[in-house]
Amino acid sequence: MCVSLVASSAYSSEGGGTVRSSAPANTAGPAAARGPAGSAVRGMFPALAEAAEVYLDSASTTQKPAAVIEAVGRYHRSRTANAGRGTYAWATSLAAEIERVRERMAGFIGADADEVVFTGGATAGLNAVALAWGLTNLRDGDEILYSPRDHASNVYPWQHLRRLLAGFGRTVTLVPYRVNALGEADIEDVAARISGRTRLITVAHLHHVFGGLTTLEELRGRIDPRIALCFDCSQSGGHLPVRVAELGADFAVFSAHKMFGAPGTGVLYCRRRRHDELTPFLPGGNSGVSLVDSELSGGAMPHRLEGGTHNLPGILALGAALEVLEQVGLDTIRTHNRALTQRLLAGLRAVPGLEFAPGPAHAPCETGYGIVSFTVPGISSGDLGFVLGELGFLVRTGAHCVPTGAAGAEQDSVRVSTHLYTSAEEIDRFAQCVATIAEEVT
The missing domain is CATH 3.40.640.10 (Type I PLP-dependent aspartate aminotransferase-like (Major domain))
Known part of the structure; x- marks a missing residue:
C-alpha cells in the first residue's frame, strides 16, 4: 500500500467496468529477474514437477509442498x-x-x-x-x-x-x-x-x-x-x-x-x-x-x-x-510477489488496448502482492482464458466470486496470481503470449 495520487479517480462501488491504464508505467527492477523461485524451491511442490503448464492461479488455491x-x-x-x-x-x-x-x-x-x-x-x-x-x-x-x-x-x-x-x-x-x-x-x-x-x-x-x-x-x-x-x-x-x-x-x-x-x-x-x-x-x-x-x-x-x-x-x-x-520467510514471499507484479505490469502495458482493473497498475509507487486483473479488447475473458490454457498458462477468468447483480459487481476479467514457485521467465512468456493473442483478435 502506498499514498494514492489518484484519489480523484475513486472507483465507485455503484459503477462498473475497469479503469483504463493511464498511470505512469512502473518498470520492473533487477530484483524481478531474480527471486527465490529456483529449482530447489519449485522442487518442494510435487505437482509442479509433473506439469508442463505454468500455474498462475494461486489466489484460487496454492500448490502444496511435499x-x-x-x-x-x-x-x-x-x-x-x-x-x-x-x-x-x-x-x-x-x-x-x-x-x-x-x-x-x-x-x-x-x-x-x-x-x-x-x-x-x-x-x-x-x-x-x-x-x-x-x-x-x-x-x-x-x-x-x-x-x-x-x-x-x-x-x-x-x-x-x-x-x-x-x-x-x-x-x-x-x-x-x-x-x-x-x-x-x-x-x-x-x-x-x-x-x-x-x-x-x-x-x-x-x-x-x-x-x-x-x-x-x-x-x-x-x-x-x-x-x-x-x-x-x-x-x-x-x-x-x-x-x-x-x-x-x-x-x-x-x-x-x-x-x-x-x-x-x-x-x-x-x-x-x-x-x-x-x-x-x-x-x-x-x-x-x-x-x-x-x-x-x-x-x-x-x-x-x-x-x-x-x-x-x-x-x-x-x-x-x-x-x-516460516522457513521460507513471509518477507521473502512478499518481495518476490511484488517483483513479479511489477514485471507483469511492465509486460502487459505494451499490449494495445489492454485495460487493468483497479489495483497496483494504478499505484504511484511500485507495489503489488501477486494479483493483477485485466481485460483485452476483442475477446471475452472466458475465451482468452481458454486460449491461454491451451497454450499452457493457467489463469482464473470470470467475475471471481464477486456477487452478481449487486451494485459494483465486476465485469469478467482475467486474473493472474503468483506465488513463491512462479518465475520471472514464466511471467515474461505469459505477457508475450497475451500480446500475441491481442494482435490476432484486433
Whole structure:
C-alpha cells in the first residue's frame, strides 16, 4: 500500500467496468529477474514437477509442498484416531499435536492460542462471526459497513444475517462503501459512512481481484472501539506478514488452502475482548456446550465455536504449511510477489488496448502482492482464458466470486496470481503470449 495520487479517480462501488491504464508505467527492477523461485524451491511442490503448464492461479488455491502432502498421508496411514476422544496414546498425542498447530498459528498472526478457532475454511469463519456474534449482539437499527465488491464470502453471510434478524423483528442495514482505483477500500468514504449505529466494519485485507491492501490504519483513533473490525485475510495469509493486533482486528479469517495447506480447513481469529459476546452456533461434541436451565451455555474459547470432529488431517497439514512458510520467510514471499507484479505490469502495458482493473497498475509507487486483473479488447475473458490454457498458462477468468447483480459487481476479467514457485521467465512468456493473442483478435 502506498499514498494514492489518484484519489480523484475513486472507483465507485455503484459503477462498473475497469479503469483504463493511464498511470505512469512502473518498470520492473533487477530484483524481478531474480527471486527465490529456483529449482530447489519449485522442487518442494510435487505437482509442479509433473506439469508442463505454468500455474498462475494461486489466489484460487496454492500448490502444496511435499511436507503438507506427507502430513495428510501420515495421519491416514499411521495411528489414525480422533483427537480428544480417548485416553489412549494415539488419541492423546494427536490432541496435543492439534493444540501445537493452534499455538503455531497463534504465533504466526500475533495472537494467543485461545483466540484461534479452527473452521472449515474462511467462508465458515465469516459465517461463524455472523452467527456466533452478529445474531445475538446486533439490535434493531444497527448497521454493518461492507464492500459489495468483496468476495461473496464477505458479502452473503451479512445478507443472510440480515434476513435472519428480520425474522426476529430486528432490522439491520448493510451500508456499502466504495473501492478506489488502487483496489483498496476508500478510507474517506468508509469514515463518512460510520454512524452512531455502526456495529461492524468488514473489509478484505488483500482484495482477491484487485490485489489492493486495506488496513484501516488511517482510521485509527477515528473509530469508536465498540465497533467490531473484521478482516478477510484469505489472500494475505501466507503471502505477507499479518499481525492481527496491528490491524486492530476483532475478527480475522484465514484460508489454509491459499497458504500451502489443504482444502476444507481455515482459521477464525477472535479477539479476547469479544469472547464474552460469542454464543455457540454449532453445539455438539467438542464444543464444551451444555444445556443449563433450558439454555445453551458456552464452554471456554476456542472450543465454544468448534463443535464436531475437527478436520484433523487438514489441521495437521496447516501445521506443516506454517513450517514451510516460516522457513521460507513471509518477507521473502512478499518481495518476490511484488517483483513479479511489477514485471507483469511492465509486460502487459505494451499490449494495445489492454485495460487493468483497479489495483497496483494504478499505484504511484511500485507495489503489488501477486494479483493483477485485466481485460483485452476483442475477446471475452472466458475465451482468452481458454486460449491461454491451451497454450499452457493457467489463469482464473470470470467475475471471481464477486456477487452478481449487486451494485459494483465486476465485469469478467482475467486474473493472474503468483506465488513463491512462479518465475520471472514464466511471467515474461505469459505477457508475450497475451500480446500475441491481442494482435490476432484486433
